[in-house]
Amino acid sequence: MTEDDRRWPDPHATDTVRRFLRRHRRAVDTILTSARLDGLDELADAAAEYAAAPEGPCTPEGAAVAFAIAQHAAVAYRTGARREREFIDRFVDSWMIEHGHDFVTAVAEARRGVRVEEPDPRAGRMTPWLRLAAADEDGSAADEALIRRVRDRLAVVAESGEEGTSHIVTEPKSITTDQIRRFEAAMVDGRRWRVAAHRRLVLEDPALGQLARRLVWARFDGHGAVVGTFRIEADRSLVDVGGTLVELPGEALIGIVHPIHLGDSVDAWRNSFGDTGLRQPFEQLTRPIYRFTPEESESTVLHRFTDRQVRTDRLFALQELGWEVTREALYRRLTPTREVTVTLDPGLEGGYRYEPERQRILSVELRGGTFGILDAVTASELILQLERPAA
Structure with a gap:
């Protein structure tokens, strides 16, 4: 097992996967259209659902089909074992963050059962197409590559004795400029985390946890509206601007709140941070706000x-x-x-x-x-x- 296997999942993996699937949307749509013509409507619908929102409700089968198409569509972008591993890890990291380790295992198993084939004009196949693998069919190199990476990455979890990833990286971390930039980008781009993923990837990380304490966070509804705001205490508890304890449901979406969403409460939050003595890592509460005429x-x-x-x-x-x-x-x-x-x-x-x-x-x-x-x-x-x- 390499040091690369022991790293934390990339918190921006889902954004990368989403952009990749959008870039190759034509290839995805073409293959799923062919699958529907072959009677694989349920599988095609599940894959389309995942491709549209990798962070949303989806099935392992749908994620497996979308991943198989992605592997086929992006073969020209991957040269060598390292690039192939990095490509697979973006999807694996996203599955870990958004859906958990059992989901990752289920996707790897489902990937064994699907094949993306090249066009075959003699058989009337003018575009790449999807088929189900036979029960006794040997695994392809593509699905075996995913299975190996999943096995390596989840072996770390088995060593820790729990599903959480708090033991993957044991050395202390220091805050870097890149981490600060990523948090600022998360505020601007509207990056959202589920509660469990946020605790695992941010709060329990020695460096990111420090950054998180120095920012105002918010819970968002499904339409992107702010439901409530909070900050993070040293013991990882959540409190609102008045210091009242905040409890979040497990399915809540949370993110770094942009000051434009704070409205009149921005002054109260400025006073709250002034009282704690914490300096923000970038402009949040003092960020200029502009609007079009x-x-x-x-x-x-x-x-x-x-x-x-x-x-x-x-x-x-x-x-x-x-x-x-x-x-x-x-x-x-x-x-x-x-x-x-x-x-x-x-x-x-x-x-x-x-x-x-x-x-x-x-x-x-x-x-x-x-x-x-x-x-x-x-x-x-x-x-x-x-x-x-x-x-």
Whole structure:
């Protein structure tokens, strides 16, 4: 067993899996359509349900079929044993976090029973297709790769004597800049954890538990609305802004709350953290909040930035926030169909040494709708990210 097997599950694994399945949605839909034509409607529906929401209610069979299709669709992206292992681990980590270890074992077993086959024009198969493996059929290399990884990863749990993962990593951890960035990204992107997964992956981690204590958290309903807010005490108990103990049901969704969701309670939370003496690792309670004007909400152009001067070095820093930097413009994809473009003058030459000190913003435009269709957090963060280089 390697040290890699003993690591904690990646708390962002589900986000990675979700993005991957969206990227290969056409391949998934094509194979599931073929499966329905072959009478495998129930299996296809289960796989479609998992592909749409890997963190939601689903069956091991559905996850196994979606994973098998993912293995087939992404073969060009995996070269070598290490890349194959990393690919599988993203799914295994997500299954552990969202559904538990029994679910992981069930998926590995279900994976034995499905095959994704190449097109066979002579048999009338013009696209990849799904079939059920025969009872006496030997396992394929693809499903055996998953089974081996699951066996290695869950062996650690068996050594600890319990399902929890608190013994996977025993050495103390220190807080890193990357961990802080990930928590800030979780607040901005709306990352949610189930209560058990949050306790296992965050509260019981020596470093992440320290970070968690210095932030305000919230319980969210299925529509993303805040049900209640709380902070975390040193003993891992949860208390509201007034210090009253908070109990959460096991199926609750929790996340780092964005200040735009706190409303009038933000001042009370600031006072609460002032009393504890805890410093926040990034701007949460003091984070600037922005909103579109009515005119901006109905437009595809954000005129407030037109002709603004921005420091060139700060534009390159936007790459850490997901922006793509090209010669003439900056791009930020918000959804598969919506993208923001920031057009610049005189443009970028390819390196700090050769760049002018300042750029002029010619326009900020949204493709895929008007700015009013963006949710409040996305809108506020978009304006904040562009305001800072222009300061």
